[in-house]
Amino acid sequence: MSKRRINKVAVIGSGIMGSGIACHCANIGVEVLLLDIVPRELNDAEKKKGLTLEDKVVRNRIVNDDLQKAIKSNPAPLYHKDFAKRISTGNLEDDISKVKTADWIIEVVVERLDIKKQVFENLAKHRKEGTLITTNTSGIPIHLMSEGHSEDFQKHFCGTHFFNPPRYLKLFEIIPGPKTSPEVLEFLNEYGEKFLGKTSVVAKDTPAFIGNRIGIFGIQSLFHQVKEMGLTIEEVDKLTGPVIGRPKSATFRTVDVVGLDTLVHVSKGIYDNVPDDEEHGIFQIPGFIDTMMENKWLGSKSGQGFYKKVKNDDGSSEILSLDLDSMEYRKSKKASFGTLEKTKSVDKVSDRFPILIKGEDKAGEFYRKNFGAMFAYVSKRIPEITDELYKIDDAMKAGFGWENGPFEIWDAIGVKKGIELIKDLGKEPAAWVTEMLESGVDSFYDVRDGNTYYYSIPDKTHKKIPGQDSFIILDNIRKSKEVWSNKDVVVEDLGDGILNVEFRSKMNSIGGDVLAGVNKAIDLAEASFDGLVIANQGKNFSVGANIGMIFMMAVEQEYEELNAAVKYFQDTSMRLRYSSIPVVVAPRGMTLGGGCEFTLHADRVVAAAESYIGLVEFGVGVIPGGGGSKEMAMRASDTFKKDDVELNRLQDYFLTIGMAKVSTSAYEAYDTGILQKGKDIVIVNEARQIAAAKAVARFMADQSYTKPIPRTDVKVLGKQALGMFLVGTDQMVAGNYISEHDKKIANKLAYVMAGGDLSEASYVSEQYLLDLEREAFLSLTGERKTLERLQHMIQKGKPLRN
Structure with a gap:
C-alpha cells in the first residue's frame, strides 16, 4: 500500500x-487553499471604487477579509507571520x-445540515478519488x-473536529462515519498527533x-449549581x-471568550438529541442565560x-461583574475560601483534590457536589460515547485545558x-465501577515500566494506553529511573545512554540547587553516559534566575x-x-x-513550537548575567561577513x-537569533x-x-560600536522612549557587547566578555532603581518602569 502524504489541504x-x-x-508547512462564498452585494467601499460583482477582488472579498482578520487576531493563529504565504484564497464558484x-x-461551513450537504455535493464533483474529505462539525x-x-467518498469521509483556537487547543476528535475505512482513521489519528501536534481521540458518532458532551455538561451543571448554592460568578471562577488545574479564565470568563451564543447552540443541540440521557435536564438553558441571550450579552x-x-x-478601566439575582x-x-488556603503549599494539583x-x-460543599455529579456522568457515558475511559480524560485535558481528566481526579x-x-447526591455510578472495585481493582490507572495503563471494562483488567512508544513521560519514570536528586532537580536515566535534568523548583526558576543539579548531571553523564538532555514537562521550561x-544579596550588599x-x-x-558529552536543551x-x-549554550535545541523565549533581564534592571550578553555578542560576530555593515548586525542582537x-x-x-537555523529544531507535539x-x-x-574548544576569536568593535x-x-531618552535608568542599563549592555572601549576592532575570548558581563551585572545590582525593579517583580509579578 502506498504511503499517504498531505502536501496540500483545501x-x-x-x-x-x-x-x-x-x-x-x-504552521506545519502544508500548502493551503482557503475557499468561501461569493458576496451577494457590493459594500460601500467597493461601490465608491466603481467595482462590480464580477471583479475578482469583490468575489474573493469574504475569504480575504476573514483570513486577514484571523492573522491580525490575538493570540496569533500563525507561528510566524511569513507562514501566511502558504495560504492561497479563492471562492466556491470560480475556484472549487x-x-x-x-x-x-x-x-x-455554517452548522446547518442542508448547507453542508449542498457543499459536499459540489465538492464530490471535483474531488479526486482517494482524497480525504472531512467535516469540522x-x-x-x-x-x-x-x-x-x-463508495470512495464514504470510505474517505469522517469528522475531524478541531477546537478553537486550532493552534492552541490540542484536542482533535476523529469521528468515523458508517463506512469510513480503518486505514483512514489510523492515518488521521497518527497525522493529528505527529504533524498537527494534537491529542487525537477517535470518538463515536454521538x-x-x-x-x-462532557465539557458542556460540566458548564451547565455549574450554571444550575451557582444559583442553588448562592454563589457569585467570581466565587465560581475562583x-x-x-x-484545580484549569485555565485562569476558569468558567465564566471562558464562556465570555468563547461566546455565550456558541455555548447555547451546542447545549441546545445536546438537549434536543439526547432525550434518554439521565441528566437531560442539565442541558436545559437556565433563565438567567435566556435573559443574557435576549439582551445580546454574549x-x-x-x-x-x-x-x-x-x-x-x-x-x-474597571471590570464589573454580573449579579445573577438582579441581572x-x-x-x-x-x-x-478557607479550604483553598489549605492548598496553597501543595504544588501538585492532583494532591489538592483530597484536601x-x-x-x-x-x-x-461545592467540590463534593461538583465532582460527585461529574463522576456519575462520565461513568455512564461509557460505552455510549467511547469504550475507553482514558479518551474522556484526554478530551477534557486537550479540549478544555484541564490538567487532570475526570477519571484522574x-x-x-x-x-x-x-x-x-455520587451517592450523597442521590445518584449511582455506572455498574462497571462497582464491579471493578469488587474484583479487587481500586484505580482507573496504573503506571508500570514507564507506561500508563487504563482499566479496560470489557477485559476487566488494566491495558496499556496505545501510542506511548513515541513519548517519554517524566511523571511515569521519575521514581524508577532516578539517578540523583536534590530539592530542585531530578536527574533521570532516559535509557540508551542519555540522562535528563528536570527542574522541580517553583516555576522552574534557576537558583543554587538547580545549578548544582545541572553540574552534577554533567559530571554523571561525562563519567558513565553518552549525552544529556535538559527538559521538563511543566507548563513552562523556566521563568529565569x-x-x-539576587535581591536579598544585593540589599545586604553581599557583593x-x-x-x-x-x-x-x-x-x-x-x-x-x-562538556565532553552532547547537551540538548x-x-x-x-x-x-x-x-x-x-x-x-546548548549543543542543540529541540524547542516546542509553543515556546516563548527571550532575555528579559532589562525588566528587573539588569543585563543577562548567565552568559546571555556574551553569547549574543558572539552570535553577532559570527554573522559578520566581508564588506558587511557590522554595526547593523551587532545592533540587531x-x-x-x-x-x-x-x-x-x-x-x-x-x-531574534536565539534559535539557529540549520542547527536547532522545532517540534509541534x-x-x-x-x-x-x-x-x-x-x-x-x-x-x-568531541568536546568543543573554547572560543578566542570573537570579533568586537570597541569604541566604534x-x-x-x-x-x-541619548536620543531615546530625549524622545521620552526610555527612562534615565533604562539608559544606564542599555549603556552597560553596550559596553559588554562592544567589548569595552577598545580603540579598534579586536578579537577576544568568551571569558573576556563574560568578565565584562559579570562586572556590568554586579554594578547594576548596586543601583537603587534596580533594587526597586527587582522588588516590584517579586511582589507584583510584573516589571516596573522607573
Missing part, C-alpha cells in the same frame, strides 16, 4: 474556525475545481452528511462527541481556575457578558470516596557572594557548551532570562536584549519533545561527538 469556509484551521495547517489538487479537504451526526455519496464579542469592562471618569452589573468582589473535598465551608480522591460523593536570591553566584551561573552555562512555554541562557524581545513561538526565536531531544543527543553521540550605542540611548 479548507472550505473561512470563518473563525476555517481560517484558524487554515493557519494551523500553514482546484480541490482536485488537494490531499485533504476540510469542510468548515461540532455536533451534526456524521452519517447524515455522507449518505448518498459514492451528539457533541466526547469533549463537548473555585474552578488554577487551584461576552467579549458584544462587549459584555458575565463580565463587563467600563471606563471611569478618570480614564481608568445588573456591579463592582467585582474578591472571592476567598478540597474535605473542606467544611462552601468551597468544600477520581483516582486522586480514591474510587471508593468518589462513589460516596531566582531573583529573590562577593553575589559575584560568586553570578560566576557559578556563567560557569554552568559554559559547561553546557564545553528542550524549552517549552515560557523560557525566560536564565532559562533562555541555558538554551543559548543588542536590541533583542535591550527591548526584552520574547518570541511568540519558537519559529520567531529564529528571527510537546508530548514527543523529550523523546526527540533524546534521539538528537543519541545521534550526536553516535557521530563521535560603543559610540553608536551611546548616541542612540
Whole structure:
C-alpha cells in the first residue's frame, strides 16, 4: 500500500474556525487553499471604487477579509507571520475545481445540515478519488452528511473536529462515519498527533462527541449549581481556575471568550438529541442565560457578558461583574475560601483534590457536589460515547485545558470516596465501577515500566494506553529511573545512554540547587553516559534566575557572594557548551532570562513550537548575567561577513536584549537569533519533545561527538560600536522612549557587547566578555532603581518602569 502524504489541504469556509484551521495547517508547512462564498452585494467601499460583482477582488472579498482578520487576531493563529504565504484564497464558484489538487479537504461551513450537504455535493464533483474529505462539525451526526455519496467518498469521509483556537487547543476528535475505512482513521489519528501536534481521540458518532458532551455538561451543571448554592460568578471562577488545574479564565470568563451564543447552540443541540440521557435536564438553558441571550450579552464579542469592562471618569478601566439575582452589573468582589488556603503549599494539583473535598465551608460543599455529579456522568457515558475511559480524560485535558481528566481526579480522591460523593447526591455510578472495585481493582490507572495503563471494562483488567512508544513521560519514570536528586532537580536515566535534568523548583526558576543539579548531571553523564538532555514537562521550561536570591544579596550588599553566584551561573552555562558529552536543551512555554541562557549554550535545541523565549533581564534592571550578553555578542560576530555593515548586525542582537524581545513561538526565536537555523529544531507535539531531544543527543553521540574548544576569536568593535550605542540611548531618552535608568542599563549592555572601549576592532575570548558581563551585572545590582525593579517583580509579578 502506498504511503499517504498531505502536501496540500483545501479548507472550505473561512470563518473563525476555517481560517484558524487554515493557519494551523500553514504552521506545519502544508500548502493551503482557503475557499468561501461569493458576496451577494457590493459594500460601500467597493461601490465608491466603481467595482462590480464580477471583479475578482469583490468575489474573493469574504475569504480575504476573514483570513486577514484571523492573522491580525490575538493570540496569533500563525507561528510566524511569513507562514501566511502558504495560504492561497479563492471562492466556491470560480475556484472549487482546484480541490482536485488537494490531499485533504476540510469542510468548515455554517452548522446547518442542508448547507453542508449542498457543499459536499459540489465538492464530490471535483474531488479526486482517494482524497480525504472531512467535516469540522461540532455536533451534526456524521452519517447524515455522507449518505448518498459514492463508495470512495464514504470510505474517505469522517469528522475531524478541531477546537478553537486550532493552534492552541490540542484536542482533535476523529469521528468515523458508517463506512469510513480503518486505514483512514489510523492515518488521521497518527497525522493529528505527529504533524498537527494534537491529542487525537477517535470518538463515536454521538451528539457533541466526547469533549463537548462532557465539557458542556460540566458548564451547565455549574450554571444550575451557582444559583442553588448562592454563589457569585467570581466565587465560581475562583473555585474552578488554577487551584484545580484549569485555565485562569476558569468558567465564566471562558464562556465570555468563547461566546455565550456558541455555548447555547451546542447545549441546545445536546438537549434536543439526547432525550434518554439521565441528566437531560442539565442541558436545559437556565433563565438567567435566556435573559443574557435576549439582551445580546454574549461576552467579549458584544462587549459584555458575565463580565463587563467600563471606563471611569478618570480614564481608568474597571471590570464589573454580573449579579445573577438582579441581572445588573456591579463592582467585582474578591472571592476567598478557607479550604483553598489549605492548598496553597501543595504544588501538585492532583494532591489538592483530597484536601478540597474535605473542606467544611462552601468551597468544600461545592467540590463534593461538583465532582460527585461529574463522576456519575462520565461513568455512564461509557460505552455510549467511547469504550475507553482514558479518551474522556484526554478530551477534557486537550479540549478544555484541564490538567487532570475526570477519571484522574477520581483516582486522586480514591474510587471508593468518589462513589460516596455520587451517592450523597442521590445518584449511582455506572455498574462497571462497582464491579471493578469488587474484583479487587481500586484505580482507573496504573503506571508500570514507564507506561500508563487504563482499566479496560470489557477485559476487566488494566491495558496499556496505545501510542506511548513515541513519548517519554517524566511523571511515569521519575521514581524508577532516578539517578540523583536534590530539592530542585531530578536527574533521570532516559535509557540508551542519555540522562535528563528536570527542574522541580517553583516555576522552574534557576537558583543554587538547580545549578548544582545541572553540574552534577554533567559530571554523571561525562563519567558513565553518552549525552544529556535538559527538559521538563511543566507548563513552562523556566521563568529565569531566582531573583529573590539576587535581591536579598544585593540589599545586604553581599557583593562577593553575589559575584560568586553570578560566576557559578556563567560557569554552568559554559559547561553546557564545553562538556565532553552532547547537551540538548528542550524549552517549552515560557523560557525566560536564565532559562533562555541555558538554551543559548546548548549543543542543540529541540524547542516546542509553543515556546516563548527571550532575555528579559532589562525588566528587573539588569543585563543577562548567565552568559546571555556574551553569547549574543558572539552570535553577532559570527554573522559578520566581508564588506558587511557590522554595526547593523551587532545592533540587531543588542536590541533583542535591550527591548526584552520574547518570541511568540519558537519559529520567531529564529528571527531574534536565539534559535539557529540549520542547527536547532522545532517540534509541534510537546508530548514527543523529550523523546526527540533524546534521539538528537543519541545521534550526536553516535557521530563521535568531541568536546568543543573554547572560543578566542570573537570579533568586537570597541569604541566604534560603543559610540553608536551611546548616541542612540541619548536620543531615546530625549524622545521620552526610555527612562534615565533604562539608559544606564542599555549603556552597560553596550559596553559588554562592544567589548569595552577598545580603540579598534579586536578579537577576544568568551571569558573576556563574560568578565565584562559579570562586572556590568554586579554594578547594576548596586543601583537603587534596580533594587526597586527587582522588588516590584517579586511582589507584583510584573516589571516596573522607573
